[in-house]
Every structure is written in structure tokens, then in C-alpha cells.
Amino acid sequence: MKDDHSVVWTLHRRDDDQVLAELVVTGGDFPWLDARVQPRDGLAELRPLFAEQLRRLDGDTDVETSESAYEAIRKAVTLRYPEGDEVPEFILHIDGDAAWWRWHDEPFDQEDD
Template sequence: MSDHHRGAWTLHRRDDGGLLADLVVTGGDLPWLNARVDPREGLAEVRPLFAEELRLLDGIDEDVESWERAYDAVRNAVTLRYPEGQEVPEFLLHIDGNEAWWRRSDEPFDQEDA
């Protein structure tokens, strides 16, 4: 495993960089990683954004625009950082209770499809 898969990734508030949670990797099936969420003060404020995103993900085939708006709200609220501390340029992160799973990229996902 590379260093990116060791240690805790961290979730931060986008506006002030405050730590919201440690994401302790428990496994995964690349490109997805799975983690335990160790919440910090402030995570409760963004949990509704993740809950709404997951709710709309279930119906993404019927309404992709609503899911995209919900995920944009998540991305506008939080940043994800590697265990080494640098910010992840692009990521798709889901949080459900004390479980998180995500995939990440060093390039915007839209460019992968081009």
C-alpha cells in the first residue's frame, strides 16, 4: 500500500480549514477507499449535506441534476486532505453515520471523461 492508504485522511471545513473528522482507512476496492469516521466538533453541521447527497444518489438514474447540486453543496462546504496534509484536488466522498467511502483524483473528474 502506498503512503496515501496509511494513517488518517482528514475532512476540513472549506471556509476556515477547521478539522471536521479523521477518516481512518479500513480497506477498500480501488479506486474506492473505505474508512471509519472519527468525528470532531463541527461535523454535525455538515452531516445533513452528506445525508441529502446519499438520499439523492439512490435516485441518480432518474434525476442526476439534483444529485449534482447536492454534491456541489458538499464540495463547497468541505475539503479532503491526504494523511500527509496536502489537499486532495478532486474527490467523491460519501459519509453515512460512522462510515465513509471515497475515490480521489489529482485531476478534475470531468477531464477523465474527455
């Protein structure tokens, strides 16, 4: 990825592909990227999912509880690379106008047959 803060990833609602936010990259520390959130219509109703995920990460919760918060987000949204393709796997956090995430080009849950 080029070191250019004009790189924009997009967050979409899974069920109708509505763009919920533009994530303007501001930096990062590999494998994490940091961004400024430019919200669009629809993001406000999903912010409680992100708040709950952060609450569970900051609290003394077990792995299953944290994973259920992650799954709720993944069921609600998709993340798109700057080129427009869907990211197969990601862990995304949003807090106010800040976002940070890591991604993988292959789904985490692929099983070998």
C-alpha cells in the first residue's frame, strides 16, 4: 500500500451495500491501519455495535464474549479496499471519528477438506 494519506477504504452495510463511511488512512503500525472516519447515512445506527465491541475488549470478558461482538459487526458490515474489492477478513474498531483495523486477504475460517 502506498504511504499516502489520501487512501480511502469504505465501510458498507452488508444487506444492501450502502456506503456507511469512508475511512481515510492517516497512518498505522503494521499490520494495523489508522483512519479518520467520514460517516455517511446509516453509520449512526451501527455505532452501538462498535461501542459494545470496544467495551468488551476493554473489560474483563472471555474470548467467546469478545468474538460474539466481532461477529455482530461482521454480520452487519463489509469493508472494501481502496480499489473497491471486498476485504475477505478484517477486525475493525471505530471510536468516534477514529478507526483502526487489520485485514487478511483470505477468510480466517476456511477449513481444509
